[in-house]
Structures are given as C-alpha cells and as structure tokens.
Amino acid sequence: MSTGLRLFDLAGGDDDLRFSPNCWRTRLALAHKGVPVDTIAWRFTEKDAIARSGQGKVPVLVVGDKWLHESWAIAEYLEDNYPDRPSLFGCLQGRAVARFVNQWSSEVLHPAIARVIVPEIPAALHEKDREYFRRTREAAFGRSFEALAAERDEALAALSRTLAPLRSTLATQLFVAGAAPAYADHAVFGAFQWARVISSVALTPAADPISAWVERMLDAYDGLPRSAKRMTTV
Amino acid sequence: MSTGLRLFDLAGGDDDLRFSPNCWRTRLALAHKGVPVDTIAWRFTEKDAIARSGQGKVPVLVVGDKWLHESWAIAEYLEDNYPDRPSLFGCLQGRAVARFVNQWSSEVLHPAIARVIVPEIPAALHEKDREYFRRTREAAFGRSFEALAAERDEALAALSRTLAPLRSTLATQLFVAGAAPAYADHAVFGAFQWARVISSVALTPAADPISAWVERMLDAYDGLPRSAKRMTTV
Numbered sequence: 212m213s214t215g216l217r218l219f220d221l222a223g224g225d226d227d228l229r230f231s232p233n234c235w236r237t238r239l240a241l242a243h244k245g246v247p248v249d250t251i252a253w254r255f256t257e258k259d260a261i262a263r264s265g266q267g268k269v270p271v272l273v274v275g276d277k278w279l280h281e282s283w284a285i286a287e288y289l290e291d292n293y294p295d296r297p298s299l300f301g302c303l304q305g306r307a308v309a310r311f312v313n314q315w316s317s318e319v320l321h322p323a324i325a326r327v328i329v330p331e332i333p334a335a336l337h338e339k340d341r342e343y344f345r346r347t348r349e350a351a352f353g354r355s356f357e358a359l360a361a362e363r364d365e366a367l368a369a370l371s372r373t374l375a376p377l378r379s380t381l382a383t384q385l386f387v388a389g390a391a392p393a394y395a396d397h398a399v400f401g402a403f404q405w406a407r408v409i410s411s412v413a414l415t416p417a418a419d420p421i422s423a424w425v426e427r428m429l430d431a432y433d434g435l436p437r438s439a440k441r442m443t444t445v
Numbered sequence: 446m447s448t449g450l451r452l453f454d455l456a457g458g459d460d461d462l463r464f465s466p467n468c469w470r471t472r473l474a475l476a477h478k479g480v481p482v483d484t485i486a487w488r489f490t491e492k493d494a495i496a497r498s499g500q501g502k503v504p505v506l507v508v509g510d511k512w513l514h515e516s517w518a519i520a521e522y523l524e525d526n527y528p529d530r531p532s533l534f535g536c537l538q539g540r541a542v543a544r545f546v547n548q549w550s551s552e553v554l555h556p557a558i559a560r561v562i563v564p565e566i567p568a569a570l571h572e573k574d575r576e577y578f579r580r581t582r583e584a585a586f587g588r589s590f591e592a593l594a595a596e597r598d599e600a601l602a603a604l605s606r607t608l609a610p611l612r613s614t615l616a617t618q619l620f621v622a623g624a625a626p627a628y629a630d631h632a633v634f635g636a637f638q639w640a641r642v643i644s645s646v647a648l649t650p651a652a653d654p655i656s657a658w659v660e661r662m663l664d665a666y667d668g669l670p671r672s673a674k675r676m677t678t679v
Contacts, residue, residue: 304535307623308542314610315549376548389541 216241219261219271222252223335227440230335230408232321235401235436236282237270240394242432244289244296248272255340282401283313286394299394312387313398315376323366323373324402326352328410330360335409335442363412370414374421381420385427392431400428404436411443450475453495453505456486457569461674464569464642466555469635469670470516471504474628476666478523478530482506489574516635517547520628533628546621547632549610557600557607558636560586562644564594569643569676597646604648608655615654619661626665634662634670642675 218238221231229235229250241248253260258267264278272279272288279285290299290306300306329348333341333356349355359366377399380387387395403425406414415421429437452472455465463469463484475482487494487503498505498512506513506522513519524533524540534540563582567575567590583589593600611633614621621629637659640648649655663671 298538301538302536303624304532304622304627304629305539305542307618308539308546308621308629310618311549311610311614311621311629312542312545314613315545318609318613375552376545379548379552380545384541384544387542387545388538390537393538395538395542395545 215275216246216248217273218248218250219253219269219273220250221269222254222337223442224337225335225440226252228335228408228442229439230332230405231269232316232324232401232405233268233282234270235404236394236397237272237285238435239392239397239400239432240286240289240299242435243299243393243397244293246289246293246296254337256343282398283310286397290394297393299397301388301393305388305393309388309393309395309398312395316398316402319373320377320399320402323370324406324414326359326366327363327370327412327414328406330356330363331410331412331442367412367414374415374419378419378421381424386424392428396424396428396431400425400436403428404439408439408441449509450480450482451507452482452484453487453503453507454484455503456488456571457676458571459674460486462569462642462676463673464566464639465503466558466635466639467502467516467551468504469638470628470631471506471519472669473626473631473634473666474520474523474533476669477533477627477631478527480523480527480530488571490577516632517544520631524628531627533631535622535627539622539627543622543627543629543632546629550632550636553607554611554633554636557604558640558648560593560600561597561604561646561648562640564590564597565644565646565676601646601648608649608653612653612655615658620658626662630658630662630665634659637662638670638673642673645677 218234218241220229220234220238222229238250253269261267261269261271264271264280266280268280270280270282270285272285279288286299300309329352333345336344345356352359386392387399403414406412415425452468452475454463454468454472456463472484492501495501495503495505498514500514502514504514504516504519506519513522520533534543563586567579570578579590586593620626621633637648640646649659
C-alpha cells in the first residue's frame with residue numbers, strides 16, 4: 212500500500228543502484244521515523260521530473276501536494292510533522308548542534324570522499340548521465356577524472372586527516388548521536404554509504420573506530436543500508 | 446565567599462591575562478551553570494601545582510577533594526552534578542553530538558588558529574614559560590615562530606576554509622546550540638577568545654556570520670568574555 216510519500220532517489224544505470232549521500236540521509240531519516248516511502252529512480256539529467264520542487268537536485272520528497280527538497284530541510288520537516296515517532300535530534304539543542312555536523316559532512320567530508328571515489332562513478336551511471344556528470348565534476352575539481360584517479364592514495368591520506376574529529380568521537384561513543392543512531396549519524400553515514408555503493412575501496416582501515424561505526428550503521432534500521440545493491444554486486 | 450570550587454587557569458606574564466582556549470570552555474560552562482569559581486593564575490611550567498590531577502595541563506577544576514581535568518570531562522561533570530541548573534547539552538543526544546563539535550574544535554580549529562596567532566604568544570607569557578612554550582610549539586609545528594609569522598596571510602586563508610561548516614551553520618541560527626549559547630558554543634568560542642586575548646588580528650571579516658556570533662558570545666554571561674583583559678590593553 213502506498214502511503215503517499217514518494218522520494219526521488221538518484222539511481223545509476225541499474226534502477227536499484229542508489230548512491231546519493233544526500234538521498235541516503237533522507238532514506239535513513241524516514242526509516243528512523245518508521246515512515247514508509249516509495250522511492251523513484253531518478254537520474255541527474257531528469258530535471259523536469261522534479262521541477263515542481265523549484266530546483267534540480269535530489270532528494271525530493273513528495274508529501275501530498277508538498278514537494279520538499281534539500282536533505283536538512285526534509286529532516287526538519289519529518290521531525291516537526293512526526294513528533295510522536297522516535298526523534299531525529301533529541302531536543303532543540305540537539306537539532307541545532309546536529310546542523311553543524313550536517314554542514315561539516317556536506318562541506319568537508321563529501322568533497323574529501325568525492326576526491327577518492329569520483330573517478331569510479333561514471334561506470335555506475337546511466338549512459339544518459341555520464342557526459343553531464345563528468346563535465347560538471349571535472350569543472351568542480353579543476354582536473355580530469357584520470358588525474359584524480361592517479362591521486363587516490365594522496366586523497367585517502369587526506370581523508371584520514373579529515374576524519375580525525377569523527378574518529379575521536381566514535382572512540383568514546385557508539386554513534387555520533389550517542390547510544391543509538393539519529394540524524395547526526397545519517398548526515399555523516401550517507402557519505403560512507405555513497406562510497407560503499409559505488410566503490411570497493413576501504414575508506415578507513417579495519418581497526419579505525421569509524422569502521423566499527425560503519426558496520427553498526429549498516430545493521431541499523433533492520434539492515435536497510437547493508438541490503439543496498441552495490442556496484443560490485445551489480 | 447569561596448564556594449570551594451577552584452580553577453587552575455593559564456595566565457600570562459600579567460596574572461589577569463587568561464588566554465587558554467580550553468580554560469575558557471570551563472569558565473563559560475561554569476558561568477552557564479551559574480556556579481561561582483575562584484580562578485588561580487597558573488603557568489605552563491607550574492606542573493607541581495596541579496600534580497594531584499594526575500597530569501600536567503589545565504583546566505584543572507578542584508571540587509572538594511576531586512581534582513578534575515580535561516575540559517570535556519569537566520563539562521560532563523558539571524552537567525551531571527548540577528542537573529537543576531541550565532543544561533549545557535539539552536539532552537543526551539545533544540551531549541553526544543556536542544562531543545563531535547568539541548573534537549572538531551580541538552583537533553581542527555585550534556591548530557588552524559594557532560598557526561595564525563602562536564608567534565604572538567611568547568610576548569604575553571610569563572618570562573619563566575617562554576623557553577618551554579617556544580620549544581614545545583616549534584617542535585609541534587616543525588618550524589620556527591619567525592617562519593610561522595611570515596606565513597600569516599596563508600594561515601588566515603586556510604583558517605577561513607576551515608571555518609566553512611561553522612559559517613554556514615551560523616548563517617541560519619544564532620548560536621551553535623540554537624537560540625541561546627550552550628556547551629557546543631563554549632567548545633568553539635574558547636578558541637576565538639584565545640585569539641582575542643593574545644592577538645589583535647581579525648580572524649574573520651566583519652561581514653562573516655561568525656563575527657556576529659563572536660560578538661554575541663562576548664556579550665553572553667553578563668559580558669564575562671568581553672570583560673577579559675587583552676594583550677592590547679595590558
């Protein structure tokens with residue numbers, strides 16, 4: 212049965228390959244709230260399909276006649292409109308502070324992970340998205356995917372330095388949000404799931420506290436993240 | 446009247462010059478809880494005075510026969526032992542997520558600000574601390590204070606990039622913790638107060654949302670941070 216909620220979710224050449232870090236935030240937030248959703252495979256170049264959201268990126272969540280976009284705004288919407296379900300933030304202070312984690316993930320972690328995995332993404336994409344993706348991303352990085360691929364070891368070392376505050380936090384607590392996962396985890400884990408779906412590279416060594424947290428997150432929400440199709444299994 | 450609480454607080458050559466970012470976290474947390482404290486001017490080389498804490502760094506907070514150290518551990522102690530006073534974290538989830546902010550401040554922001562201001566610190570120190578400070582910090586940076594001073598413009602540009610997630614967070618909310626300051630703000634602001642006490646350099650341009658937040662923090666807690674003595678006023 213449809214609940215009416217629909218999520219436009221970035222997909223690869225395979226409809227089931229869902230790799231957007233920002234869409235994963237929303238998937239996990241919906242799972243946290245226990246709100247069922249129908250996901251719709253969407254490609255970068257299908258701007259018309261989400262035009263009613265007033266912009267061109269996913270996640271776009273359709274609730275009745277509302278077309279919500281931007282992962283943080285969607286999380287706040289879910290928190291405010293499903294107040295009797297498990298909280299994404301715990302309290303107002305928790306919400307505000309999670310915003311910083313969200314911004315750190317978007318502005319610092321996503322670029323650091325992109326630098327490692329972005330050359331692998333075109334192989335996963337629908338044919339019609341490949342030219343768009345390469346052109347926009349090579350412009351953003353200021354160099355070709357081939358040049359980026361040659362720098363992967365350096366990119367992994369830089370990522371490890373970037374992860375320092377996450378590592379020390381997870382050395383003393385199970386989740387970013389404490390004893391159980393919540394939106395601060397979704398905001399960060401989305402990027403790890405992105406890498407996991409697209410690439411076979413290990414972002415962190417096995418002994419890193421972050422690796423143990425990734426495993427815990429993969430098992431969360433009845434294993435929803437672990438069940439995601441990956442490039443290596445396509 | 447003494448309340449019995451005593452804080453060993455890093456001081457410069459002038460007893461009233463209090464510049465440690467980690468001690469400022471504790472000062473602000475105590476002010477937030479409305480708990481009076483006697484601060485004791487302490488210098489880097491006075492390890493014996495705080496030996497009962499089992500280590501050699503400040504803040505050290507003495508409560509009865511307890512010698513507490515490390516700013517985060519002190520914040521948790523205050524939250525747990527003054528539960529009827531204004532909360533530092535809002536809720537357990539807020540506490541856990543604030544831990545990430547604390548780690549980001551300590552591991553990312555402090556080094557980025559140090560790179561800008563550290564060459565100015567020796568002038569502020571007690572004579573007996575200067576050799577210790579220069580030796581340990583030049584070893585940490587792997588270059589002389591003179592070399593660091595020559596890189597200040599580059600260090601300021603790097604700091605501006607480091608501040609991106611704080612900037613975008615404060616573009617949409619008044620404080621890191623939301624509508625009012627709390628420990629997530631103390632953990633970050635301590636570093637700005639460190640720079641303000643030691644240096645006359647502007648870390649952020651006036652139009653930066655971070656600058657407006659710094660002004661709000663200076664006025665918080667009855668203006669305690671703004672009333673601090675600065676090198677420029679010594």
